[in-house]
Amino acid sequence: MKIKNGNVATPIGFQAGGMHSGLKRKRKDLGWLYSQVPAVSAAVYTTNQFQAAPLKVTQESLAFSPFLQGVIINSGNANACTGEVGIQNAFLMRKWFAEQVNLQEYEVAVCSTGVIGEQLPMDKIKSGITQIPKVDEIHHAEGFSEAILTTDTFVKHACVSLFIDDRYVTIGGTAKGSGMIHPNMATMLGFITTDAKINPSSLQQALKMTVNETFNMITVDGDTSTNDMVLIMANGLAGNQELSESHPEWPVFLEGLKEICTSLAKQIARDGEGATKLVEAHVYGAKSSIDAKIISKSIIGSNLVKAAIFGEDANWGRIVNAIGYSGVIVNPDLLTVSLGEIKVVENGLPAPFSEVEAKQYLQSETIQIFVDLGEGHGAATAWGCDLSYDYVKINASYRT
Template structure:
């Protein structure tokens, strides 16, 4: 019995643990350099020992990339997936019929290599838009993927999916359900082209829980709305974004669904993983130096709270002020005002950290020096109290620095 289990047995039903995408029972992952990038890993794979109930949500961008269409076809055939193949460095987006054919070839080659059914494979790509994939390199790379059980190179997988990211993004949680230890692991990539509109990134979540297919899809959709859909870096939504969850049932619990007495525990674990990954993406925004959290309370509804929190976190003026360590609360008020939500200005209170800057719609006396000292921190909170109801929401983003322009001015070169 390990320390994680001992801690759970002391009464906690959920425990954050040091794990990754391959921590749940029966999942394996890896990555390699196949030549799509000059040096860094660019081909990753993830698979389960047995077919896993799977669910996904996709970008709302009208120019959906070819891999997303192939993955959607796989899940339309059956809610079970057994593997995922992904390349970075090339998005295979806006590549026409050739791009579709190449995405299907990636699915076929990976299925053959791993002895899976083709419809049990999801395909993902991320990188530069409008260029055809170098299929010979990908085919050679896939042919070198070892199919041996016990492969746990999850860090290689996390590295292989990165583009402009500066660090890998992982998290893991252990749950006690039906007296069984259930694990949920996740990894994601995202740094630029991040905006709340399904989530502009790639996210992969695995669990050894047994979950009803329709319940899993609903759980993912609901959880994404409160996590990945509440982050922004630059207001751009990409063509390749997807969040995928796979549940292989090897933990041995009773099937989870809305009628299961411990369904809420599973939901809490899934939300914890998605929120953690979302915040890591926001912190790794291109050129970012700070993570910003906007918490809106006492709105007329949770929908209003979400709209306002996303309006503030998406404001370039707010983001630039945070980068400059300037407590320019007028920019926060401005973002609330153009959010489209009707508010009562006379009830508005705004704080930056624990420093109140607006009280009942008017400037609050505060020390600029104290505020600047707080804004030198890496984690910044903006608290907005609308005083009109019980709705609340939290959004995450980052500051806007000089380096964001540098990174995106030379992305293809």
């Protein structure tokens, strides 16, 4: 069951907050997430070779112990490509926050997002952290979600309630992402909390599998960031029996986790820099699910497809072109393509359709592209957005 207005602090025992510390001119730029008890935690990180300093510090925390109790994050500065000084600054963020909330340093994860190649203004970071109030009394998830934003135009929340072991279990999440969004994870920041009790190794596998089906199936601009990750914390306060692959209701938890990640992924795609439309590419009839994933990503990643959708032009040739260069071997004579319910290609040939009706459909905020390859049972869905004039405007002046 979806929880309306639920968020990352809705599960039992979680608090969150955000504040303005001076890294940005006006907007909140320092956020924190806190669990009342140590929480089993897992993360998936960027595939970019230039991995930012905060990720390395978070990885060290989780390598020491799979239990975290706090997260400190700043926006406005990525602390990436900052050398040894950047590493030490990330460790200082961890140390200062741990002292402020009375935790061990290894119980804290650190994240940063923003401009690459600039050292953090540590005086402002320290001043902000020392002003954080008693975290176990603060429930301001909206402030946390605002503090992690960069070029995003809205905060992103998701929350569901499950019934496991005759108890209600809650999963909540928030994310940021608008640009530098491309498959292979780590193109955004995602924070997921749950009051479920879960086996550590099972949680890591569940996160990895779910990320591959959700966050790894979105793209905005083909760029993969240096900083981003998805982090999940499970504090066990719901009182269920420990979940693992052998638990009879494990699929229920997996479905809930997938619902959260899918919702957040779609919100990120919809909030692509300058985007006016969410684009969904549904591919089925493939020889395998891997083939379907590759083709769906190829479609939503095509700048020509994205530009045509922005211009509300039913140029199906661009979709066919993206399928053709995806690297997957297909039979062109079996291909069917539809824009919503409007069939534009059938058995590899143009299908008669009304240009007026197609243009009217392309004026919708959500555009669905359906591709039937007619060769098997493999299926996948990928999410993206259109490509507008504003994308260039936003990224041409990002540092200023």
